[in-house]
Amino acid sequence: MLFLRLNRIAADHRRRRPMVVLGTLAGIAAIVFVGVLSVWNGVAALPLLPICLGACLLQAIVYFGIPWQRVPRVAILVVPAVWLGGLAACGLAIGPLATNFAGLPILAFLFAGLTQARWRSLWLLPVSVPAWLTLVTETGATIVRLWLPVALILWIVIAEATAYQTNNLRREMRRLHREVDLDPLTRLASRRVLPEVLRDVADGDVLVLIDVDHFKSINDTHGHAAGDQVLKEFGRMLLRCLGPHDVAIRYGGEELLVVLAHPTPQAVTSFDRSLRREVLEIRPRVSFTAGVSRVVPGESVDDALARADATLYEMKSAGRNRAGGDIGPRDVTHPAPDSRPAAGVVDGV
Known part of the structure; x- marks a missing residue:
């Protein structure tokens, strides 16, 4: 023994x-x-x-x-x-x-x-x-x-x-x-590694909290198998948009957390646009809402995550299919145009 x-x-x-x-x-x-x-x-x-x-x-x-x-x-x-x-x-x-x-x-x-x-x-x-x-x-x-x-x-x-x-x-x-x-459905990192990932987050990193819009209605209308397939495809699309040092975690249910390693505001905007282009391939068609926060010096990661969560809630209350948050010196919020189901972006200067 x-x-x-x-x-x-x-x-x-x-x-x-x-x-x-x-x-x-x-x-x-x-x-x-x-x-x-x-x-x-x-x-x-x-x-x-x-x-x-x-x-x-x-x-x-x-x-x-x-x-x-x-x-x-x-x-x-x-x-x-x-x-x-x-x-x-x-x-x-x-x-x-x-x-x-x-x-x-x-x-x-x-x-x-x-x-x-x-x-x-x-x-x-x-x-x-x-x-x-x-x-x-x-x-x-x-x-x-x-x-x-x-x-x-x-x-x-x-x-x-x-x-x-x-x-x-x-x-x-x-x-x-x-x-x-690894989460067995999305093949993203599982919630189990969240403490380790958050421990490694540094000042200047960006947290993106993503929620798949109206996911419950997808399950109710098309069945849970279709809902699982949506999450599976969403995870695959998300992995395509990540950089070599970025991390994506299945945060819970249809919520996903992305940690972007010290990106510029333009890189965050590019990530959002790329992901929205990718998810257009998913059937049934879906959109997503995102709350974004950049970790600033002197701020704890938990506080930055709470800001991203609060912004996500605001974006959902404002009509979903949009992204917003603080990625630069000012807060900017952009809804997605109604004619395009997944085109919301976050911008910053």
Whole structure:
């Protein structure tokens, strides 16, 4: 059960730091264990103390000094590499007693299997082989020649079997995260990711709250299957109009939230016009109403979202099929002409 839990933690790309702290603590524990047991068996404590303290300090520097969430995952291999070096230093200090700890390097390969892609564990060989030889330095040359190939095979098999299982689990978790984070009908982001999206909204971003007009009447007149098809098509059209850094979320029912990344007023107008052209293809024909707000310095995202919601309500009360809000230095509201069912725009200077 413990191994399965570790496997799940390692497979989650968002939990990189827990694996680093786990490896750091395991390395410190292994080095301290070697030092304490060696002292217990009569080895002088004086040379071991600075080695253990130095290894522990280096592990702490590795943990706190590297931004683990941003560095490539392969950088995590520095954790087992550091404590393999600590084991080698302990081996040099305690002499023949070090042979009792020759099995500890396998923990480094287990850690590599839990945190790395397949075959990345081979990167540890240039460190682990000298460390192992240091631990068995008092053993006869014949024994070393016999056991080194066995140790190498065992290390690699353990690491690769673990990496195979962990990477399969990692792929499955990514797939599940994608499915959970996407609304199954519109294929937009689901409401589940709303807190994360809002947390990343910056000053200058624009929030567009969209409501499909008279959606209840579509369900009542054409049936719920037609209503679902309208939302499905609307989501597809909306995705076409988004820029590479924009996000669209199914906010609830027939309401959608779009976050435009720091657009100019002209870009907001272009987005509105493009979407209105796209939705003309949907049958039964639909229109939409939108409330727009730009996040200004000193304002919380919740306040900006509340402004967009209030503007949306005003636009619906004014007759729907229009968009309005604050996207520049002044508020501008434009209704859609009656002759065109979906041509409302928001403008700003």
